[in-house]
Amino acid sequence: MDVYGFSSSGNCHKVRLLLEQLGRRFDRDYRWIETDSSRGQTRTPQYLAKFPNGRVPVIELDDGRTLAESNAILCWLAEGSPFLPGDxxxxxxxxxxxxxxxxxxxxxxxxxxxxxxxxxxxxxxxxxxxxxxxxxxxxxxxxxxxxxxxxxxxxxxxxxxxxxxxxxxxxxxxxxxxxxxxxxxxxxxxxxxxxxxxxxxxPEPAAxxxxxxxxxx
Amino acid sequence: MDVYGFSSSGNCHKVRLLLEQLGRRFDRDYRWIETDSSRGQTRTPQYLAKFPNGRVPVIELDDGRTLAESNAILCWLAEGSPFLPGDxxxxxxxxxxxxxxxxxxxxxxxxxxxxxxxxxxxxxxxxxxxxxxxxxxxxxxxxxxxxxxxxxxxxxxxxxxxxxxxxxxxxxxxxxxxxxxxxxxxxxxxxxxxxxxxxxxxPEPAAxxxxxxxxxx
Missing domain, CATH: 1.20.1050.10 (Glutathione S-transferase Yfyf (Class Pi); Chain A, domain 2)
Structure with a gap:
């Protein structure tokens, strides 16, 4: 799975935090594609062709399916785990x-x-x-x-x-x-x-x- | 069940639309408590004591439990119905x-x-x-x-x-x-x-x- 995210964004960090707490490890179970939304990297024609909402975070599964919106991604990743209530x-x-x-x-x-x-x-x-x-x-x-x-x-x-x-x-x-x-x-x-x-x-913001x-x- | 809502608000109408499409009828299966947020009716001390977020819509179950946020209410009401995907x-x-x-x-x-x-x-x-x-x-x-x-x-x-x-x-x-x-x-x-x-x-907005x-x- 690929996660497109900007490390200094709280919305993006949500996804990394849950993945780590689910036991899924950076560079072993998912790739983090650093995408600096503050420098327009989510608004390039290439990015928009793949992710029309022009935002991070977005996840892309190995079969090419994509999911946007940080909190929807959390719900999907947490499905069946204690991080999403069963009740x-x-x-x-x-x-x-x-x-x-x-x-x-x-x-x-x-x-x-x-x-x-x-x-x-x-x-x-x-x-x-x-x-x-x-x-x-x-x-x-x-x-x-x-x-x-x-x-x-x-x-x-x-x-x-x-x-x-x-x-x-x-x-x-x-x-x-x-x-x-x-x-x-x-x-x-x-x-x-x-x-x-x-x-x-x-992570700390860049200098x-x-x-x-x-x-x- | 009581629905606190302002009839001219789309966020509130979402709840009524789903309830009707679930076969639950106004004044039979739920009560609609008209609450005009445009005139401060969600910011009275009485309202805030019950619903601290000070917004509509909110639902209150017969046992007194409450749920806020229109889209969370939709998900809860639709649980187990075709309106919420099983996948x-x-x-x-x-x-x-x-x-x-x-x-x-x-x-x-x-x-x-x-x-x-x-x-x-x-x-x-x-x-x-x-x-x-x-x-x-x-x-x-x-x-x-x-x-x-x-x-x-x-x-x-x-x-x-x-x-x-x-x-x-x-x-x-x-x-x-x-x-x-x-x-x-x-x-x-x-x-x-x-x-x-x-x-x-x-409903049409008031005059x-x-x-x-x-x-x-």
């Missing part, structure tokens, strides 16, 4: 959190990080969008805090796909300017996720992005 | 399109409609956001057109949850200023969805919204 109600709750992640969390928490790390210091997006990202992102974090004050995980009784989906960008929320000190339950949950077996961290992130504080 | 790959593809709907379609196609029908004629959002909604919305429609030029449905081999999710706002895309003439395969698919058994249309929509053209 229909728990599975629906996990999906609910995954749709929440893509609609109410990623567009603010991840986009704030992208603007600060992958657009120039004089980008008009810094002035136009960051305040709204922070406001909406904090609303998402507050809802997570409320859930995690009562429940240990987002995926029903155990750790799984919804935790992976929400962990990816929450773990690097500080890059977007979010202070997690006000969210102790989120903070404790992040530590629990990091302690799960075969956990792998997202240029790291410098922009540092300058944004 | 894991087809189910993952359906989920992929549902995540696409919430990330790349609804925030533009539905938001354009909302701005034109539910914000005043002098709303700053009309100037600030509509052009971007149109650009991104057309990109989503173009991707749907490409898929529908080869496949009759989004949910694997038959009509189902992904079609319902994408139909809701595509069917009223003209309200947001989208001309569907350039998308003949989308146009034909909309007609196929409307011809499915027990199909129900979304005030209808007048704003008419004035926006």
């Amino acid at each position: 229909a109600w728990d599975r629906a709750q996990a999906l609910g959190w995954m749709f929440f992640e893509q609609y109410s969390h990623e567009p603010y928490v991840a986009v704030a990080r992208f603007i600060r790390g992958w657009t120039p210091m004089d980008s008009p997006r810094r002035g136009a969008e960051l305040a709204r990202c922070l406001e909406r992102g904090h609303a998402a974090l507050a809802l997570m805090e409320r859930h995690l004050s009562v429940h240990p995980w987002f995926t029903g009784a155990g750790y799984g796909v919804a935790d992976i989906a929400l962990f990816a960008y929450t773990d690097v929320a500080a890059d977007g300017g979010f202070d997690l000190a006000a969210y102790p339950a989120v903070h404790a949950w992040l530590a629990r996720v990091r302690a799960t077996p075969s956990f792998v961290s997202m 240029e992005a790291a410098a922009l992130l540092a300058s944004s504080n | 894991a790959w087809d189910r993952a593809q359906a989920l992929g399109w549902m995540f696409f709907e919430q990330y790349s379609h609804e925030p533009y196609v539905a938001v354009a409609r909302f701005i034109r029908g539910w914000t005043p004629m002098d709303s700053p959002r009309r100037g600030a956001e509509l052009a971007r909604c149109l650009e991104r919305g057309h990109a989503a429609l173009a991707l749907m057109e490409r898929h529908l030029s080869v496949h009759p449905w989004f949910t694997g081999a038959g009509y189902g949850v992904a079609d319902i999710a994408l139909f809701a706002y595509t069917d009223v895309a003209a309200d947001g200023g989208f001309d569907l003439a350039a998308y003949p395969a989308v146009h034909a698919w909309l007609a196929r969805v409307r011809a499915t058994p027990s199909f129900v249309s979304m 005030e919204a209808a007048a704003l929509l008419a004035s926006s053209n």
Whole structure:
């Protein structure tokens, strides 16, 4: 199986994290095709011919079939494993959190990080969008805090796909300017996720992005 | 079961459409609690105490359990029916399109409609956001057109949850200023969805919204 992904993208790292936790190893059980979406590598004619949505992550099976959308990929990979609840109600709750992640969390928490790390210091997006990202992102974090004050995980009784989906960008929320000190339950949950077996961290951003992130504080 | 929904919202209508097509009838098998999110009815202290995400649709089972996020509700209701593919790959593809709907379609196609029908004629959002909604919305429609030029449905081999999710706002895309003439395969698919058994249309918007929509053209 091939995974087309950008290592610094939380959406892409979700796929790698689950694969590793399923016991599937990099360069043995799957190939990672590094595809830098921040430099237009998902918008080339060759890429679009294969993956018309022009995004990462995408997986391609050995028979050529492809699947897009990070959270759909998680559900497919987790099928039949403890990472996807067997109970229909728990599975629906996990999906609910995954749709929440893509609609109410990623567009603010991840986009704030992208603007600060992958657009120039004089980008008009810094002035136009960051305040709204922070406001909406904090609303998402507050809802997570409320859930995690009562429940240990987002995926029903155990750790799984919804935790992976929400962990990816929450773990690097500080890059977007979010202070997690006000969210102790989120903070404790992040530590629990990091302690799960075969956990792998997202790689550090490349030097240029790291410098922009540092300058944004 | 109670469905908290705003009748003019495509996200809410998805739930009603699937329930009717599953043979579950309004006021017999489920109650519809009209909740006008455009007038703040999802942000009252009473509503937030019950549904902390402050959105519609939400379902509440007779035992008090609740489930949020329109597309998660669709998956749960469709469980074990032909509307959710039994094959894991087809189910993952359906989920992929549902995540696409919430990330790349609804925030533009539905938001354009909302701005034109539910914000005043002098709303700053009309100037600030509509052009971007149109650009991104057309990109989503173009991707749907490409898929529908080869496949009759989004949910694997038959009509189902992904079609319902994408139909809701595509069917009223003209309200947001989208001309569907350039998308003949989308146009034909909309007609196929409307011809499915027990199909129900979304109700017309209330007079005030209808007048704003008419004035926006």
